[in-house]
Amino acid sequence: xxxxxxxxxxxxxxxxxxxxxxxxxxxxxxxxxxxxxxxxxxxxxxxxxxxxxxxxxxxxxxxxxxxxxxxxxxxxxxxxxxxxxxxxxxxxxxxxxxxxxxxxxxxxxxxxxxxxxxxxxxxxxxxxxxxxxxxxxxxxxxxxxxxxxxxxxxxxxxxxxxxxxxxxxxxxxxxxxxxxxxxxxxxxxxxxxxxxxxxxxxxxxxxxxxxxxxxxxxxxxxxxxxxxxxxxxxxxxxxxxxxxxxxxxxxxxxxxxxxxxxxxxxxxxxxxxxxxxxxxxxxxxxxxxxxxxxxxxxxxxxxxxxxxxxxxxxxxxxxxxxxxxxxxxxxxxxxxxxxxxxxxxxxxxxxxxxxxxxxxxxxxxxxxxxxxxxxxxxxxxxxxxxxxxxxxxxxxxxxxxxxx
Amino acid sequence: xxxxxxxxxxxxxxxxxxxxxxxxxxxxxxxxxxxxxxxxxxxxxxxxxxxxxxxxxxxxxxxxxxxxxxxxxxxxxxxxxxxxxxxxxxxxxxxxxxxxxxxxxxxxxxxxxxxxxxxxxxxxxxxxxxxxxxxxxxxxxxxxxxxxxxxxxxxxxxxxxxxxxxxxxxxxxxxxxxxxxxxxxxxxxxxxxxx
Numbered sequence: 001x002x003x004x005x006x007x008x009x010x011x012x013x014x015x016x017x018x019x020x021x022x023x024x025x026x027x028x029x030x031x032x033x034x035x036x037x038x039x040x041x042x043x044x045x046x047x048x049x050x051x052x053x054x055x056x057x058x059x060x061x062x063x064x065x066x067x068x069x070x071x072x073x074x075x076x077x078x079x080x081x082x083x084x085x086x087x088x089x090x091x092x093x094x095x096x097x098x099x100x101x102x103x104x105x106x107x108x109x110x111x112x113x114x115x116x117x118x119x120x121x122x123x124x125x126x127x128x129x130x131x132x133x134x135x136x137x138x139x140x141x142x143x144x145x146x147x148x149x150x151x152x153x154x155x156x157x158x159x160x161x162x163x164x165x166x167x168x169x170x171x172x173x174x175x176x177x178x179x180x181x182x183x184x185x186x187x188x189x190x191x192x193x194x195x196x197x198x199x200x201x202x203x204x205x206x207x208x209x210x211x212x213x214x215x216x217x218x219x220x221x222x223x224x225x226x227x228x229x230x231x232x233x234x235x236x237x238x239x240x241x242x243x244x245x246x247x248x249x250x251x252x253x254x255x256x257x258x259x260x261x262x263x264x265x266x267x268x269x270x271x272x273x274x275x276x277x278x279x280x281x282x283x284x285x286x287x288x289x290x291x292x293x294x295x296x297x298x299x300x301x302x303x304x305x306x307x308x309x310x311x312x313x314x315x316x317x318x319x320x321x322x323x324x325x326x327x328x329x330x331x332x333x334x335x336x337x338x339x340x341x342x343x344x345x346x347x348x349x350x351x352x353x354x355x356x357x358x359x360x361x362x363x364x365x366x367x368x369x370x371x372x373x374x375x376x377x378x379x380x381x382x383x384x385x386x387x388x389x390x391x392x393x394x395x396x397x398x399x400x401x402x403x404x
Numbered sequence: 405x406x407x408x409x410x411x412x413x414x415x416x417x418x419x420x421x422x423x424x425x426x427x428x429x430x431x432x433x434x435x436x437x438x439x440x441x442x443x444x445x446x447x448x449x450x451x452x453x454x455x456x457x458x459x460x461x462x463x464x465x466x467x468x469x470x471x472x473x474x475x476x477x478x479x480x481x482x483x484x485x486x487x488x489x490x491x492x493x494x495x496x497x498x499x500x501x502x503x504x505x506x507x508x509x510x511x512x513x514x515x516x517x518x519x520x521x522x523x524x525x526x527x528x529x530x531x532x533x534x535x536x537x538x539x540x541x542x543x544x545x546x547x548x549x550x551x552x553x554x555x556x557x558x559x560x561x562x563x564x565x566x567x568x569x570x571x572x573x574x575x576x577x578x579x580x581x582x583x584x585x586x587x588x589x590x591x592x593x594x595x596x597x598x599x
Contacts, residue, residue: 152576177575178540197598199570219531219547219569222540236540241551241569243544264548266540279541285499286541307499309541321539332536356539400575401539 007317007338007347007384019076021052026063026082034114038083041118041165045125050386051134052077068098076100079128088112093120097128105131118165135385139361139404143186144368144379145170145179146402148394155400157191162368162404163392164379170206178401180223183230184362189403190214190223190233201235215248215255225269225276234268234276245278247293258293271313277301279309288320302339304346312367314360316341319349319367321356336369338384349382350389357402370399484597487522491595494553495588498534501548503556511553514595515560525597527562529553531571532578532594534587546571553593568598 023042027035039058046054061069063082072078078098086092090112097105107127109120122140129137140162148156157171157179175194182188188205199221201214215221219238224245226233233248235255245268248255259265261282268278275292282289286309288302302308305322312319317340324333336349336358349355353373360367367382377394379402492510494503503511518527531546550569558564579586 149575153572155575175572175575177573194570194572197568219550220540220543220571222543224540236544238544238547238551238569241547241554243547264541264544266544281541310539323536334536354536400573 007340018051018053020055021046021077021079022055022057022059022068022072022075024059024061024069024072024078024080026061026080027084028082029085030083030114034117035083038117038121041121041163042079042081042124044163044390045121045140046079046128048140048381048383048390049125049129049134049137050383050388051129051132063094063096066103068101073101079124081124085114086110089114091117091120093124095124097131116166118161118163122161122163135365136363137365138363139366139368142361142404144402144404145181145186145189146379147177147179147191147400148397149400150397153194156397157189162379162381164394165392171204176202178222180226180403182226190226192220192222215253219243222266224267224278227270227273232270234270234278236266236268245276256294258291259298267310269311269313277311277313277318279311288318301341302337305337310356310358312358312360314364317360317364319358319360321358336367336382338367350380355380357399359402359404361404368402368404370402372398484525484599487517487525488595488597490517491522491597493595494549494593496549496591496593498587498591499545501545501552503552508556511556512560515557515562518557518562518566519560522597525599526566526568527557528596528598529567529569530576530594530596531569532576532590532592533574534590535574535577536587543571543573546573549591549593 023039023046025035025039036058043054043056046052055075059069059071061080063080068078076099079095080098081093081095084092090110091114093109095107096103105128109123111117111120126137126140142162144160144162146158146160148158150156153175155176156169157176158167158169160167171191177192177194179189179191182190182203187207188203191202191204193200193202196216198216198218200216201221201223203212203214217237217239219241220236220243222236224234224236231250233250235246235248236243237246238244242262244260244265245258246255247258258276259278259280261280263281264286265278265280268276271277271290275290277288277290279286280289283300285307287300288308288311290299290301291297301318302320307323308320310321317338319336319338321334322337324335332354333352334354334356335351336355338347338349339345349367350371353371355369355371357370358367359369365384367384369380369382371378371380371391377397377399378391379399381390491514494507494510497504529550531550533542533546547569550571554564554567554569557567577590578592579589
C-alpha cells in the first residue's frame with residue numbers, strides 16, 4: 001500500500017482515465033469452451049489489477065500477425081495470447097502485449113496440467129502489472145485456504161486460487177474449521193478440529209502430508225494469527241471455559257495468557273511484533289482493542305459501529321467488521337470499515353449483506369473478505385487504492401473462515 | 405473413525421510464485437526463454453485422494469468410541485440415547501449468554517437427570533449461535549452460553565469435572581430457514597452424553 005495517500009479517503013478514478021485494453025486469442029488447440037473459459041479468466045484478472053479499462057469482446061486473430069486487428073486499432077493496449085498443448089497434456093501459453101500497435105512485451109508460460117490454467121492467467125496479469133510499473137499485486141499469486149460448511153458439523157478445508165476457480169479439498173470428512181497458513185511459503189497450515197473430545201489445533205505439513213496435534217483446549221481453540229517469521233501464534237483458547245488470547249511459541253511449545261477479562265476476548269492479530277489488536281466485549285458489546293504484548297493496559301481503537309466483532313491490521317490501518325443494525329426480528333447487515341490510527345477518517349468498504357473475516361494482504365494493497373448475501377457465499381477483494389471491490393462466488397456450501 | 409483425506413497436489417502450486425521473476429524481454433523475442441512452472445507430477449507429495457493416516461491421538465479417540473459401541477450391549481446403548489433425549493435444550497436471546505428466567509426450570513430438570521439416571525456418563529455441552537456471523541466472536545458467544553449452563557448445573561449440584569464444553573458457532577444449525585423463529589432455535593446449548 002502506498003502511504004503517500006491516506007487509504008481511508010476514497011480514491012475516485014474516472015473510468016475514462018484508465019487506458020483501454022483488448023484481449024485477442026490466437027489459440028489453435030483446445031475446444032471453444034476451454035478457450036472461452038480462459039479468455040474470461042484473463043479478462044477478470046486484467047480487471048482486478050485495476051489499471052486498464054478492459055474490453056470484454058472475444059476476438060480471434062493469428063499470433064504471428066504484426067498488426068492488431070482493425071477493431072482494436074484505437075485501443076491503447078492489446079494483449080494477444082496463444083494456447084497450445086505440449087507433451088503430456090501440458091499447457092503452453094505465449095503472450096504479446098502491444099502498445100499503440102507496437103509490441104512491448106512477450107512471455108511464455110507452461111504448466112503440466114490444463115486444469116490449473118487460472119494460475120497462468122493470474123501470473124500473466126501479475127507480470128503485466130509489473131511491466132506497467134504499478135504497485136505489486138503479489139497477492140494474486142498466493143493461495144487461499146478456506147473452510148466450507150457442507151452440512152451441520154461437517155466441513156471441508158479447501159486450497160484455492162484467489163478467485164476460487166481452482167479448488168482442491170485438502171481435508172475432507174469431519175468437522176474442521178479456522179484454517180490458517182503456518183508461514184509465508186504456504187507449505188503448511190493450522191486448523192481447528194472439533195471431532196476430538198476437546199477442540200484441538202492441528203498442524204499440517206503439505207509436503208509430507210503429516211498431521212500433528214499442537215494444543216487442545218476445553219470449549220474452543222482457534223489460531224487467529226501467525227507472526228511474520230512464523231514462530232509465534234495468537235490463539236483464542238478457553239482453558240477454563242473462558243475465551244482469552246494466548247501467545248504460543250512454536251519452538252518451545254509454551255504459551256502465555258495475554259488477556260484475563262471475564263467476558264469474551266478473541267480474534268487477535270499482530271499489529272507489529274510488539275503489539276496486537278483484538279476483539280473484546282469488555283465495554284458491553286464487541287469492539288476492537290489494542291494492547292502491547294506483555295502489558296496490562298488496553299486501548300479502545302474504534303469508536304464507530306454498534307458491534308465490531310472482527311478485525312485485521314496492517315501498519316497504521318485497521319479494517320473491522322461492524323454490525324449496522326441491532327435487530328433480533330430482521331436481517332442484519334455487517335459492513336467492513338477502514339480506519340487509520342493517524343487520522344479520524346472512517347471509510348466504509350462494503351454496502352450489503354454479511355461481510356466478515358477481513359484480512360489484509362501481506363503488502364496491505366488489498367483486503368480479502370467473506371461475503372454472505374442472499375444465500376450466496378463469496379470471497380471478496382477490495383483494492384483500497386483503486387476503490388474497487390470484486391466478488392468471486394463459492395459454488396456450494398458456506399464459507400466459514402479463510403486465510404491467504 | 406472419521407477418515408481424513410489429504411492430498412498434496414496443491415503443494416505443487418507453491419512453485420508458481422517463482423514463475424515470473426524473469427524480467428520482461430521486450431526486444432529479444434526469439435530469446436525469450438519458456439517459463440517453466442515445475443511439473444505437477446514431480447512435486448506431488450501424495451497421490452490425489454490418497455488417505456493419510458490420522459495421528460495416533462485421532463485413532464485413540466476414534467477407537468475408544470468405537471470399542472465402546474461394540475462392548476456396550478444394545479440395552480445400555482438405548483439407555484444412553486434415551487437419557488440423552490430427556491435432556492432439554494437451553495435457548496438464549498439474541499447476542500446474549502445469560503440464562504433466561506424461563507430457561508431455569510429446564511436446567512433444574514436437566515440437573516436432576518444428570519445427577520440421577522445419567523450419573524454414569526459425562527456431559528458434553530454444545531454451544532450454538534444463529535447465522536449472524538461465523539467468526540471467532542460467534543464461537544466464543546456459543547462457548548459462553550455453554551459456560552453459563554455449566555455454572556447453573558454446578559450450582560444445582562452437578563460435579564464440574566463431569567462436564568466438557570464445545571462451541572460450534574453457527575456451524576450446527578437446528579433450523580435453516582431465514583426466520584426469526586428459526587434463528588431463535590439456533591441460539592441454544594444442547595446436551596450430549598459421553599461414555
